[in-house]
Amino acid sequence: MLATEMKKGQKAMVRSFGRGRGMERRLFEMGIMPGTEIELLEKHPFKGPLLFQVGQARIVLGRNIAAHLEVEITEISLPSHFGS
């Protein structure tokens, strides 16, 4: 599934990124690469950006970037207001 289809509070493993090398590189620098676990923290309305927890960092991805990020759900956690 795609990262944009994730629900708030879900954790997923990144599988691949289906777009140009340059963008893949930028995601890599943010710690997002195949095998990384990401958690969807928030989804902004009106096709706004998505907020992910990646390690100890909070990474925001525009909808058009997240739409190319192939992920696999690993765990469904209850949405928590105070994070992991």
Add this chain to the structure above:
Amino acid sequence: MSNVFEILAEMKAIGLKLVLVGNPNVGKSSVINLLTGSQFFASNYPGTSTEIEKAVLKINQVEFAFYDTLGVYSLYTDREEATLTRTLLEEQNYDLIINIVDASNLERNLVLTYELLERGYPLLVLLNQVDRTRELGIQIDVAELARILQRPVIAFSATNNEGVSEFRQFLEELGKKPDAGREKEFTRQGLPRIVLMEDTSCSGNCGSCSTSRESCSIDLDLQLAEKARKTSQAVSTFKTPAKHSLINDVQFFIDRPYVGTISLLLLAYLALVVLTKFISFSEGPISQLLEPLSNMLHNWILAIMPAGFLTTVLAKAIPEGLVIPFTIIMPAMLMVSLLMAVLEDTGLLPRYSVAMERFGQLFGVSGQAVIPLSLGFGCRTPAVMATRILPNDAQRFIVITLLSIVIPCAATVGVIVMISAKFEASLTVIVLTMLVVMTLLGLLLSRLSPREEAFIYELPPLRVPRRKNVWSKIKLRFAGFFTEVLPLLLVMSIAIRALIESHLLEIFNSMDALTKVIFGIPAEAFVAVLITIFQRYLAPLVLLNLDLSAREATIALSMIALSLPCLPVMVVTVREMGFSSLTKILLMGFITSALVGISLNLILPF
């Protein structure tokens, strides 16, 4: 961002040279400020530093020059920040790289560390923000990390001075060693130059690619990332979950899409209220204090100079040019510096760009633009200064143009409401015109900014602003008041006075037929519009005495509302963006004003 070559030339002459390298927002500037007592801009969001900065520290007669580079996630990024850092590192003119690592985000930060190690650079790892890391419940085994990396590692905190003495001691030792000893201590290999992979060179289809797998950098990247992950796991122990802290709760609230965004907007509104109140409170006393001085100056110029055009101009312009900066610009600069420092230091600022991303896209700017735009409704002078929070000059130009031409400040609204009441002009038409112009201008301007199609951003953790940091920023931002703002305002005030007093604008008075056909207003009103465009506070003086119909007043007021910025805004724009930008904005202002007049004349019924 082009000072890298100056720095390289200069480096040849100095004793011990240390280059700070690290991810964005790990606290490089804070570390340098703490160690050397210098005052570089340090903020809580990625990308604060935009130039390589230098600071010097002297220990036991040995000079240590610190070079603060721009934050990079990787040496191999195809972006300007990384290019500059690479250029600096490749020349190998330095003695040691200090790799600042955010201890709370070790795994990702170590990727850069491994990139540096891989190239054989002499390296010290400064494990910054260890205080925050402990709060998060993470313990890092510093000795083990040093063993794995085979480089010295110092646990550090720029917030509570942890590790400062240890680091100084390290530098002392380094200073004592003769050059040869230093060379030996760190392996230095003459590696080939870093070659960047072309963006298009990977199809992702490894079987049919001509590049061999070994030399394909994404594979190497992943290997480094794997190393970083293993090292991070080997040295970190996760203890009990993070202490429950108020700031964490606030952060989760602010980062939520609906309530968070509303809170951010309310906060921007609060900033606007505080700014407006502060200016109106301080304006009275300051102008009362300066009034005798201003009158004295006026009379003195009249007394010592022979009567004539020049004397009239100077007698009016000099007191004006000296009083306006103190009554309006000075309080505005102070307050807006404070507001900006707080927004930057808390980490709230980048949250605006996330929450307002969709809004900003309309104008081709970052969501952070809501801050200067909303401040503009109070006073546009500080709003122009506040555009510094925007990521690049193209965006700043867009926002300053919007501020100058369409955003009405409190004073403008006051003048327009007052005059429209006298002539029964239609406020609805004026407001609608402003909205239409704002949309059209926004659409037009958004084409100026190269659209950043990828929105990838790391949100910094929220934190309580540090008083010292806020104070030093206010001082830095206020520094230009006496040296730049004051003289500039004086000069421009004289120029505008000369234009008005020369009665040059009144040649339009004989063109009644022309102005009536084009703009639908009498020539007298057109001249009044022109004068008001230059000096808004003269509006009541020149407009109220005219005999205008409601239609004429509506057109005239719309033309005034959508025209040029006031004098202080012009001055600040020159200071921030230069004369050529101001010229462009003024030109656009004139064109907008004329188009508004022409269009309304065509649309409005008689």
